[in-house]
Amino acid sequence: MTSFVRENKHAIYGGIIATLFSGLGVFLLGNVSGYEAKQLLTSSLRGIDxxxxxxxxxxxxxxxxxLTLLSISSGTKSKIKQEHYSMVKNIAKLDTILFITGLILFQLFNIPITETDTVPTGWFETIYWAVLISTSILSGTMIVVILMLYxxxxxxIHIVGIGKDHQLILDDKSRDTDEENE
Incomplete structure (x- = not known):
């Protein structure tokens, strides 16, 4: 986990900043009552969906x-280090988590909770904050994935398109070391 954070710290910082920025906007709204939270949820559910x-x-x-990126990577003349494939794997993992979380939240947000009278009004404040926090985290995570992909x-592009020496290209010395590690 620490190597993941170390390798992707700039992307993670970008996601944290985006999460805090959107969370700050929510925080500036201040404390809302249960009835206000219900009204705000009703008006924002379409945007959340x-x-x-x-x-x-x-x-x-x-x-x-x-998958296209992997195809390009494997088709290049240069032998690419395992680190590149590890980066792609990390993006795929985080993106899959994001996909599943987005799908689950979409399903939850489509429950017509604001239409019922059986839910106590006080609960809407908690639901409101949970929705806003979860969407802020979801947005921040999307930014992390996009920055990692970038x-x-x-x-x-540096390896294939520009043809420049790059830290992810295996040279003869690192190729021998990489083959020994496999």
Whole structure:
């Protein structure tokens, strides 16, 4: 886990900043009563559904694009280090978690809770904050995945497109070491 954080610290910082930024906007709204929370939930559910749909679609697209990235990586003339494939694997893992979480939240947010009279009004404040916090985290995680993908694509562009020496290209010395590790 620490190597994941170390390797992707810039992407993680970007996601944390985005999460805090959107969370700050929520925090500035201040304390809301149960009735206000119900009204705010009712008015924002359409946007929250759209956010979840967008994240689900983007996550599925990213997973598909990762297959293309792997195809390009394996088809290059240069032998690429295992570290590259580890980066792609980490993106795929996080993106899959994001996809599943977005799908589950989409299902939860489509429960017509604001239409019922059986839920106590006081609960809406808790539901409201849970929805806002979860969507902030979801957005921040999407930004982490996109920044990780950007870093990986940039590396491939340097290796394949520009043809520049890169830290992810195996040279003769590291090729022998890499083969010994397998």
């Amino acid at each position: 759209m956010l979840c749909n967008t994240i689900i679609l983007a996550s599925a697209t990213i997973l598909t694009l990762l 870093n990986t694509v940039t590396n491939i």
